[in-house]
Amino acid sequence: MTAMTTLLRATLAGAAFLIAVPVHAADEFPFGMEMTLDAQRQPGSKRIPNLEIGDAGEARVELWCKGGKGQFSVAGNTVVFVAGAMENRSCSDAQATMDDQLLADLGAAANWQRRGDVVTFVGPKSLRFRLNTN
Template identity: 65%
Template sequence: MLLTRALLRQVAVALAVASLAASSAGADEGFPFGFEMTLDALPQAGSKRIPTLEIGDNGEAKLDLWCKTGTGQFSVAGNTVIFVPGQLQDRDCPPARAQADDDLVSALSEATTWRRRGDQVSFVGTKPLRFHINTN
């Protein structure tokens, strides 16, 4: 009888710990609503800027690219993602940076799936993109 109670207690504790670990892992691996991320890329020649993407709790996005800024909207269902860009504001960009910004927005718009591993978020489409969640 004591052995059965001890065993049941151990099983209950193990289930509670496993449940807590699973919920923590799921929260860490969920879509990064409410976070700012930086593109895994080098700055362009003559600039120190690297594109960032801030995604609000409802999927609204602010883009601060190599030269342009703008908005957009993310919709997520499971690992499927849809990004709809808003209007971009041009800040008298050199042609190469303006094209790089347009290419980045196009790649985000063509992404069909996403995945997250820790602080790394990937958008997969015709051109895969990888972002790092800013943790500082």
């Protein structure tokens, strides 16, 4: 009987741990997380664009060259992104064009979906981001 009691205690302790640890559901918007665009580096840039989204939807945006802030508003699977002022950082014309296009595509996204560690913003052009889980 002691083996059964030990097993039961271990199971209950594991269940209590799972209840106590906050876990974001796989279908929740990733507030409080950072994600990286599923893209290759562009010529002349060592960066890959990423978003760091705060708990209230405030966002730090790092593009191929530019960087700045923005705001996400989410209701169900609907999303609105509004970019704030971006720092130019001595971008080439090509880099500035790519950054501006990415901001426009993100701003045009009307919906979002999440599958595991992949968040997709759906609009005229879908943008896939991978959550930074390390």
